Amino acid sequence: MLYARPRPLRAAAFTLILLGSILTTTAAPVAAVPAALADTNISQGRTATASSTENGGTPASAAVDGNTGTRWASAFADPQWLQVDLAAAATISRVVLTWEGAYARAFTVQTSANGSSWTTVHTTTAGTGGVQTLTVSGSGRYVRVYGTQRATQWGYSLWEFQVFGSYTGTPPPTTPPPSGPIVRVSEFLADCPFSHRLPDDPIVFPNLPGASHMHSFFGSRVTDAYTELADLQVGASNCNPSVDTSSYWVPTFYVDNVPVEPTITTFYYLGEGVRDDIVAQTQPLPLGLRIVAGNAKATGPNESIARWSCLHHNEAGASKDFLTCPAGSMIESYLDFPQCWNGRDLDSADHKSHMAYPVNAACPSTHPVAVPKLRQVLRYPANGNPARFRLASGAGYTMHGDFFNAWPEAEMLRRVQNCIRPVIKCGANGYP
Known part of the structure; x- marks a missing residue:
């Protein structure tokens, strides 16, 4: 079974309803829009790495490419992790996990400033699979989901791993510009x-x-x-x-x-x-x-x-x-x-x-x-x-x-x- 993210039409309908409520409530002060609604997906297109991949067709990068037709999948063992480098420090407000059928029963979401020392911002032992939207409060340059118990005999698999938040400074480009002459050698x-x-x-x-x-x-x-x-x-x-x-x-x-x-x-x-x-x-x-x-x-x-x-x-x-x-x-x-x-x-x-x-x-x-x-x-x-x-x-x-x-x-x-x-x-x- 394929789990897709919420359809854009539903988000648009919610926006119209909210706008209608504001326009018709002229006698009362207009409440500030929650900060989470202003946050954006800051993980898409960033560098993703993983503890393992099932095969060459399920790389870590597939979980942050904005395409729900591609996915990351791990080896069939516990534990496993998938992490994304946001390229700069950011404040994290939400994490959305769009699981394939092979999902995590128990997992944590963690943030890090350096990619080595981690702080847990969410933990569960009752993962449901599907699309899980997690409200979190944390900061860091790196965010990872760390699975400790699989819900199936397979590994862990995510169609998308989305991190929402805002950068503390100017948002970095997806690929930093070179600072010198380019020689095309990898x-x-x-x-x-x-x-x-x-x-x-x-x-x-x-x-x-x-x-x-x-x-x-x-x-x-x-x-x-x-x-x-x-x-x-x-x-x-x-x-x-x-x-x-x-x-x-x-x-x-x-x-x-x-x-x-x-x-x-x-x-x-x-x-x-x-x-x-x-x-x-x-x-x-x-x-x-x-x-x-x-x-x-x-x-x-x-x-x-x-x-x-x-x-x-x-x-x-x-x-x-x-x-x-x-x-x-x-x-x-x-x-x-x-x-x-x-x-x-x-x-x-x-x-x-x-x-x-x-x-x-x-x-x-x-x-x-x-x-x-x-x-x-x-x-x-x-x-x-x-x-x-x-x-x-x-x-x-x-x-x-x-x-x-x-x-x-x-x-x-x-x-x-x-x-x-x-x-x-x-x-x-x-x-x-």
Whole structure:
């Protein structure tokens, strides 16, 4: 059964009745129109994200597109959430939930100033489905509905998630205007220098210090075998931008058995690799997501996705193993992480199954959620005979990378909205 929003004709009829009452009651003072009637839908067209999606045809964005023929649907599990970024602080007066047949029996509506700390403005354990109009009192930039109990065996599904209220200042445009020249590349980045070395891996060997080969860590200064998301969120980072407190790590690179760290360390977030229509629906990397790329156990180049080349010397070619770079050059490593997420899990038993690479420029049905592709580019001050080189994991084709996402949700959302979806090349600050 499809639940539609109230027909516009009914709202117009109410307005005419109210106007008639005012015009015929000339002897009494005219009462002020309730503030709620003056509030507008401030969520339509804004950036929406969700804890999961059922498939690629039910993205979070469908719940704020003003179209009751499209919907967001979650995975078939509790809990789940859908949130919208209003792009600026606002006073919230009403929330209208237009449920599909898969609705929430128990849920809360919450607001937040930063996308991380939430305040509950409505809660119920007796949800009815259909069109639920909730009068609330709150403020914030972010609003989410958080479902804790499904009413059906399916997930949660909303045709529309409407937030009504008013902005405390000038209403922001749906898409902020660029502040610099536009280059049509779907990209933002973080520059995160070398931080420290440890034989630890909090993804593959959590809580087991010394269990791994030697790793070189970038970004977060606190990463070790015991690291959890909360540690990254409050720990120091050397990234530019400083809001990126994520941790990135790779096997340590050695020259003549002496560790050598890269002097240029750039982590690009890209929309490339999928069709343009999929780029336009890219979702932010979920907070706490862990991704491992590459094959640390590769026994030959054919088992590797690593790429090695020489800075400013394209004539040297590219290889999955170390290669000879001319004097004055630097050997560089490129590694692309998978960009299709299953929409449910922040990690998996093998640390890879929850992510996948695109197939024919689209995310597979098993991993329907497109997220920015992380491209790790490391440039080492080394050249010459590659026989002098090794990784802590072995040959060059064993190059791999680990990523533990701790970007603040609001900052990741902004970059996806301003850079990835509209295909705009942005710098470390998230602007052109």
